[in-house]
Amino acid sequence: MRLIPLSLVAMLAASTAMAQESADPIKLTLHDWTGQLITTQLMGEVLKKAGYNVEYVQADYLAQFAGLETGDLHVAMEIWETTGREAMDAATATGNVEVLGPTGMQAKEEWWYPSYMKEKCPGLPNWEALKEPACAEAFSTAETAPKGRYLGGPVTWGGFDEERIEALDLPFEVIHAGTDAALFAELESAYQRQAPILLWIYAPHWAPAKFEGEWVEFPAYTPECYTDPAWGGNPDLAYDCGKPFGEIWKVGWSGLKDKWPGAHKAVGAFTIDNAEMGAMITEVDLNGKTVEAVVADWMAANEPRWSAWIAK
Amino acid sequence: MTARARSRLIWAAALMLAAVVWLWGEALVPFAFDYPKGWRIPAARWIGGFVTWLVKEAAIGPVAFSDLTRLVAALIDKPYQLALGLLADGWQVAESGATRQILPPLAWLAVVGVVALIGLWAGGAGLAALMAAAFTFVAVFGQWHSAMVTLASILVAVPLGVLGGLGLGILSWRHPWFERALRPVLDLMQTMPVFAYLVPILILFGFGPTAAVVATLIYAMPPMTRVTSLSLQRLPGETHDLARMVGCTPRQTLWRVLIPSAREPLMVGVNQVIMLSLNMVIIASMIGAGGLGFDVLNALRRLDFGAGLEAGFAIVALAIALDRLSQAVARRGYRAPLPGGPVARHPYLVSALALIAGAALIGLAVPAVQTYPEAARLSTSAFWAAAVEWINVTFFDTLEAVKNTILLWLLVPVKRFLVEMPWAVAVALLGFLGWRLGGWRLAALVAGLTFLIAATGQWEKAMITVYLCGISTLIALAIGLPVGIAVAGRERAWAVTRTVIDTLQTLPSFVYLMPVVMLFRVGDFTAMIAVVAYAVVAVIRYTVLGLQGVDPRLVEAGRAMGCTPWQLLTRIRLRLALPEILLGVNQTIMFALSMLVITALVGTRDLGQDVYIALTKANPGNGLVAGLAIAFIAIIADRLLAAAARAQRQRLGLEEA
Numbered sequence: 011m012r013l014i015p016l017s018l019v020a021m022l023a024a025s026t027a028m029a030q031e032s033a034d035p036i037k038l039t040l041h042d043w044t045g046q047l048i049t050t051q052l053m054g055e056v057l058k059k060a061g062y063n064v065e066y067v068q069a070d071y072l073a074q075f076a077g078l079e080t081g082d083l084h085v086a087m088e089i090w091e092t093t094g095r096e097a098m099d100a101a102t103a104t105g106n107v108e109v110l111g112p113t114g115m116q117a118k119e120e121w122w123y124p125s126y127m128k129e130k131c132p133g134l135p136n137w138e139a140l141k142e143p144a145c146a147e148a149f150s151t152a153e154t155a156p157k158g159r160y161l162g163g164p165v166t167w168g169g170f171d172e173e174r175i176e177a178l179d180l181p182f183e184v185i186h187a188g189t190d191a192a193l194f195a196e197l198e199s200a201y202q203r204q205a206p207i208l209l210w211i212y213a214p215h216w217a218p219a220k221f222e223g224e225w226v227e228f229p230a231y232t233p234e235c236y237t238d239p240a241w242g243g244n245p246d247l248a249y250d251c252g253k254p255f256g257e258i259w260k261v262g263w264s265g266l267k268d269k270w271p272g273a274h275k276a277v278g279a280f281t282i283d284n285a286e287m288g289a290m291i292t293e294v295d296l297n298g299k300t301v302e303a304v305v306a307d308w309m310a311a312n313e314p315r316w317s318a319w320i321a322k
Numbered sequence: 323m324t325a326r327a328r329s330r331l332i333w334a335a336a337l338m339l340a341a342v343v344w345l346w347g348e349a350l351v352p353f354a355f356d357y358p359k360g361w362r363i364p365a366a367r368w369i370g371g372f373v374t375w376l377v378k379e380a381a382i383g384p385v386a387f388s389d390l391t392r393l394v395a396a397l398i399d400k401p402y403q404l405a406l407g408l409l410a411d412g413w414q415v416a417e418s419g420a421t422r423q424i425l426p427p428l429a430w431l432a433v434v435g436v437v438a439l440i441g442l443w444a445g446g447a448g449l450a451a452l453m454a455a456a457f458t459f460v461a462v463f464g465q466w467h468s469a470m471v472t473l474a475s476i477l478v479a480v481p482l483g484v485l486g487g488l489g490l491g492i493l494s495w496r497h498p499w500f501e502r503a504l505r506p507v508l509d510l511m512q513t514m515p516v517f518a519y520l521v522p523i524l525i526l527f528g529f530g531p532t533a534a535v536v537a538t539l540i541y542a543m544p545p546m547t548r549v550t551s552l553s554l555q556r557l558p559g560e561t562h563d564l565a566r567m568v569g570c571t572p573r574q575t576l577w578r579v580l581i582p583s584a585r586e587p588l589m590v591g592v593n594q595v596i597m598l599s600l601n602m603v604i605i606a607s608m609i610g611a612g613g614l615g616f617d618v619l620n621a622l623r624r625l626d627f628g629a630g631l632e633a634g635f636a637i638v639a640l641a642i643a644l645d646r647l648s649q650a651v652a653r654r655g656y657r658a659p660l661p662g663g664p665v666a667r668h669p670y671l672v673s674a675l676a677l678i679a680g681a682a683l684i685g686l687a688v689p690a691v692q693t694y695p696e697a698a699r700l701s702t703s704a705f706w707a708a709a710v711e712w713i714n715v716t717f718f719d720t721l722e723a724v725k726n727t728i729l730l731w732l733l734v735p736v737k738r739f740l741v742e743m744p745w746a747v748a749v750a751l752l753g754f755l756g757w758r759l760g761g762w763r764l765a766a767l768v769a770g771l772t773f774l775i776a777a778t779g780q781w782e783k784a785m786i787t788v789y790l791c792g793i794s795t796l797i798a799l800a801i802g803l804p805v806g807i808a809v810a811g812r813e814r815a816w817a818v819t820r821t822v823i824d825t826l827q828t829l830p831s832f833v834y835l836m837p838v839v840m841l842f843r844v845g846d847f848t849a850m851i852a853v854v855a856y857a858v859v860a861v862i863r864y865t866v867l868g869l870q871g872v873d874p875r876l877v878e879a880g881r882a883m884g885c886t887p888w889q890l891l892t893r894i895r896l897r898l899a900l901p902e903i904l905l906g907v908n909q910t911i912m913f914a915l916s917m918l919v920i921t922a923l924v925g926t927r928d929l930g931q932d933v934y935i936a937l938t939k940a941n942p943g944n945g946l947v948a949g950l951a952i953a954f955i956a957i958i959a960d961r962l963l964a965a966a967a968r969a970q971r972q973r974l975g976l977e978e979a
Binding site: 042043044067068069070072073074076077079080082083096097151152153161164165185186187188189190191192193194195196198199202203205216295 | 620714845924
């Protein structure tokens, strides 16, 4: 609840330097994974320190672009190269949304297996081990046998796994989990029983911290691999390589830089790395701290860093 | 030859013909098997283009259509902000980054007290206790703030839905042409998955709680509209005569005589608006409504089943409290005003205001009165996590064996059969069925809609949808019918069953879906369990309704003739209850189809998945086309079943031919 006229007066009184900037709340979007909640609240707290009014709005990861284009929402802190590229490009093409630079975190996603599977399939993490019939059999279920079962990410998140399996000639079948909640429910179930599972996992996330396991090592990704069939081990097909790793981008409404120039600069300056984020996610998801407490700890410990982001 | 034998002969001939085409027709008529790509109707492009035009260019005179919708959004936002401030957030001023609370929200004890007072006013001490218990439950499990956010949006959506539905219902009762035009629209509103029209709504109404309220209204209003026009039509002629005799104007006739007389059926509509609005909280939370839906999603993302379950049961508690309250208000009727001054005339209002003021004052000194103390919260997370793990480790292999048997012997063969059936054969057979049941009009409708599904290139996904929903409906019937029969005559058992099915209907399926995924893996079987759990509610409810409505004299007569209990059931009670049971079957199918959006989230490859992909790719054309296909399937099933029910009633002599 905001009383805009009152807050405007307060703002004017508080800071003449920022008198030209709007006192309307800057709306930051919250999604449903912990890392994003932390990133967004870090940014929000920093902006509050700079004297801006901040409002957090809960929004769906992809549906939020509709709001960013119309200016109903202003800043989205985590758009992953690996999952959000298409929607982000479509939004920036309208001219109403701009990319505010990388967050400094690297999104990683790849096929992943728990460590105990190495006994059944000793050649891992090298991807060629998966070509062994015995290995595929170890990962199979009644529906897919004799082929192995690979639990892919939600269809909406893309990933070209069907193409990869065909190009690399792997005896596997892709089953798509509808949401990542379903995906990790299966992993938790299999892990409790030490049962075979091969699935798509991304980081930064709590799962690689909680469960012991490794990424499969495919031939390294290059842009040509996805576009040029001649590249790589299979001369006739593209996608004969691993998945791209990529930046996690900050994205904002194009009007941001005119309405709140200082905030625009601060969001652009925000950076954080995987290790820091991984530690904070673990604190929240596995040690049961609240997001607010973890964010407050970080703010207290890193004052020089965030002060530089909002320095005039 | 009797009519029956002739009918059988015609059917046998039709099926034979279909089988011949299917088995040997591929070489002759290949286009009947795979709908040729070149003939496809580019409906997705057209609809996508139309949506873009509507959102970006459409204008009424100088006013852009999107400005108009934004105005509506701003109007809805006002009462919502008021409710939100009162219940959840209070009022704050923002001062350069720091916010200062100038007015707190209502104290939690005051809210519990006020709802108990409303319960006392509407239904007596029992209801007051229920209301207080439901709201205290929410506080004890630490869901207070989220629950109040959800309640704020429900408090806005429900009156709007009721008034809107009432208005449309009155219009369609007054003007038959309006009703004819409205009926297909209502069908679409109810069966089209919300994800299909979410993106245009977000652009038109802005991102946030108001868009969520609009989406909720679209989904929750149709039952109110239907109930209104139906109950006004059903009012006996004497009511109209009475109004005319006492000299009412048409307006007075409607508002003073007709609507009050139809109050009871109208309250059924209100109840459905409440239930369906609470059904929407998960989806609403995805577009900025926050509240309990967000907590459920967030908990499941962390695989914290206990937290998800607690948030889910808070939704159930709200639903049951509001439902029982609305029923009590309907039964309460009009009472003479109390004598005395303004204070004595409104004892409930005065005590509620006193309670609010008192709690706010005490709350300044004792914070526990204002906000429920953190230390006294209960959490069951650890227990549920341990329970699921234990079941998983102990029973997984047994469950896996059961699942594989059902999958290999039932699900996979049916799926193959349906997916491989040539589309032209399906169109012809459905058209034929429509003709036998309801004449050429029904035949044209059914065959036409089926053809459109094929012509927009969605045949395979549509068949997977039919397979998943069809099998789930059959299983729901196989469970629900016996349960319904068993509890129909027993007061106590029915009361227990009713609580269970109310819970199944309002508990977000996401809450129990994730443990099911752990036990049965991602796939069709898990989706089937979710659909069955939701759809079985309808069968049980309508079976019981039908059996309880059977004229006891007919059962008595049967007994006097020396029928065994089995004969009484099969020859008399079930036969007479058949129309209601068929309505239950219809509703089961509708419920099953409405679960498609959820099943897409656990990885099925049906039309629900198409809708979901279209949403995430911000492609409203594809989403709406897939959504329309789902709505078509629902309409086909609805019309065929309605025709079958009519034919059955005629045969039993309950309705004129």
